[in-house]
Amino acid sequence: MTQINVRVDGVTYTDDVEPRTLLVHYLREQLGKVGTVIGCDTSNCGACTVHLDGAAVKSCTVLAVQADGGEVTTIEGLAPNGGLHPVQKAFHEMHGLQCGYCTPGMIMASVDLLKENPDPSDTEVREGIEGNLCRCTGYQNIVRAVQQAAGEMRGAGSVSPAEVDTAAAPHVVGQA
């Protein structure tokens, strides 16, 4: 067992961990941070993405001991005090999730992407979240959500819900 000190979502924890314990297992099993999930065992899916010292990492690829002295943000701590981060809001607005299993990782990866590139093109978003798999959405609404959030975070104003409503419907023939 090794002792680690780590700050997670604003709270400092001191814990004994096995040297082989992965950060994601530490978060889920020792801290009860079950908002972060596991989707694979080969670091391909990105479901476990959190921020370690401000950068997105796949927490199944980091040992808990490597986070010693570090600062971790999970989906549960992304927006403090029950608020929503613009990216969370945009995923909701643009229907960027269905089952929601990939969503915490997808949101954490997208936040990181927007830090690097505040105004990404469609292709840049797609390439930027390439390490996160979603089986439900076909990604189009995720791309929309990331761009919507980018707009809001740049202060460029957001697509208003009313506009979005009609955007979803113009192809609908014959239904009011």
Added chain:
Amino acid sequence: MTAVEDRATAEAPEREVGKARRRKEDARLITGRTTWTDNTVLPGMLHLAVVRSPVAHAKISSIDVSAAQEAPGVIAVLTGRDVADEQGSIPCAWPVTPDMVNPGHPSIAVDEVNHVGEAVAVIVARSKAAAQDAVELVDVDYDLLPAVLDMEEAVAEGAQLTHDHLESNRSFHFVFESGDAGTGQHTDEAFRDAEVVVSRRFVQQRLIPAFMEPRSVVVQPQGDNYTMWSSTQVPHILRIMLAMVTGVPEHKLRVVAPDVGGGFGGKLQVTPEEVISLLVARRLGKPVKWTETRSESLMTAHHGRDQIQYIDIAADREGNVKGLRCRILADMGAYLRLVSPGVPVLGAFMFNGIYKFPAYRFECDGIFTNKTPTDAYRGAGRPEATFAIERIMDELAVELGMDPLELRRRNWIRAEEFPFTSVAGMTYDSGDYETATQKALELLGYDELRAEQRRRRESNDPVQLGIGVSTFTEMCGLAPSRVLGSLSYGAGGWEHASIRMLPTGKVEVVSGATPHGQGHETAWSQLVADRLGVPFEDIEVLHGDTSISPRGLDTYGSRSLVVGGAAVVNAAEKVVAKARRVAAHLLEASEDDLDFSGGKFSVRGTPGAEVSIQEIALATFAAHNFPEGVEPSIDADATFDPENFSFPHGTHLCAMEVDTETGMVKIRKYACVDDVGTIVNPLIVEGQIHGGLAQGIAQALFEEAVYDADGNLTTGTFVDYLVPSAADLPHFDTGNTVHEAPGNPIGAKGVGEAGTIASTPAVVNAALDAVRHLGVRDIRMPLTPERVWRAIHGGGDGGDRATAGTNAYGGAQTETTAGVSTPQSALGGDR
């Protein structure tokens, strides 16, 4: 369409149905406050790890668990022998023929293993890590038997057997012949007289549903009662089946599906691990949890598709189709699971597609092989059918020198011919294929792309362009119970809902359809808000727990809205009818003089005399002033059993670039127009289409479960099983036409599977259209660059994936292992 317009103008403009409501479900999902099964922790909970067979076919000669038993943290180790008397067989609910052979499916193998990954023992330990560590310590001796891996070989004379105790590898032989069914001419006659016959062999590769949330089960015993939380699509079916299999009485068993991270048919199952978890919890009297790894999931959760299709189409020279004959080999894998045999049979009535065939014959053999069992995967039977018909229509068009769209137009059912009874005996409810096609052509920019295709062809551009068409329909809304009965399915196809009017005017809607990403909570709220006139926010939808929602048949087959939503609407109508009696009493008026609109009953001609349904809920709770002889409740429930399937349809178009030098394919543009009937929530409908497209395109381009010559799954991680990322998929241009389904009060047809069913052939047809002039007439899915290149430069369909070598030599056949190729891998090419 006029029906829709009339209705739209006749009703109040403030309808919830049709609004792009943001989903109620999202709040917990985007903040990580979810209840995935694996999140559950119970006091004293033990953890399970499953010891699995590393070989495809063998007798188990001995198992030594002593070392595992002694490992730190291990509480118990159980083998198949230990539970042989209580584990029963994993149930198959769909004996598609009276003489179907079912070898039986122990949850833990007892004497024999029949596929790699089959459970041979289970470790119970204090922690997950301790359980997993002990897996290695179980020592199993196997007497190897030859593995049956190829369906065509499996049905040949003198083939090796998948199961020693069976006479052959055939489970069933299912036949539909229109001449015998009285739904058309005899197929032999049609073919005898035909001017043109085109025959093809298509391969539907094996796929893996690959839901993102790995399966997980938690069981808590309380005396002789058990609660099971499972990441399942079908808590209701699971409860019934577990009771039948394990003998735990149904009323002592509660099954809960909490938040479930996708299913796509892959969680429409009663799994060995669910049975094992229940048995262990019963035996030890302690709560247990099992959660799979991704590798375990890909290897052992059921697979999908896997058919070889021999298709013959007959036509005259003018392009009028005369007959269709389909012979199908469908791989069941090693065992029959819940609806394994039913999957190809769901396609049996769909190979004829949207076309007016005078004669049709479908013959299917269900085949056993030493591989993971197959079962439902998004579309289940209908993607296979749609692929075959939409591919063979293109082949016929080439043979006749006709434009593929022109050939389709000549043969499809015209808008004025609905309802139309097909040669397979299905009554297609409504639609207009021409309008959907016109719209799709516009969305794609068809004419410009055709012009570009000509330019590239003339200039001999190394990158060629092709356009693929798929005009499809599917049978959805599973299903009329009577029809399921006639097909020998073990259950009905109804769905149940109830509505509870709470004293404060809030509304609980209980649904038997259990969602796992489809947005039932939002859509059902929209339905009820319209019918009851209560605010969307005042409605809570409950589901997925057999003690809260006691009756239901769950979510699959695009049935939730069509059947489950219909039950919700009918329950709401009953609530209104009950409330009307109370309103009449309270307003001292006759029921006949009451209008109900916007959630309020008012007395016609007496302004101000009104009472809201939410006020009536409180009055009913108090029951102080209630009509004589009426029970004080306005709650209601309803069970809806559809009369017919519903038949969504659409036109999908794919423009594809093929680099003839590298074999790389790239979707240039994808456009589709789907008719899924009334749209309750356009955002959710669009999302379902997108997700469906992703999976259908992935079948065409990326995904394949590959076994090596020893029966090892070589695509057992996300490194090798290529679920596409955002960068692999194009933007989709989607649209809708709306023809209401006449068979349910909503008018919806179902949308969950449409994108998957329609897209695969559109993509393959597009690639072929790009390189047809180079002599290519088929390319095997998935269209890997290697296959496309081989098809262009070597002929044939590009052949098996070059991973058919054996893992014993390091898996994939690469240059370094080429020298150790096996008979299978040496075949390569076109077979």
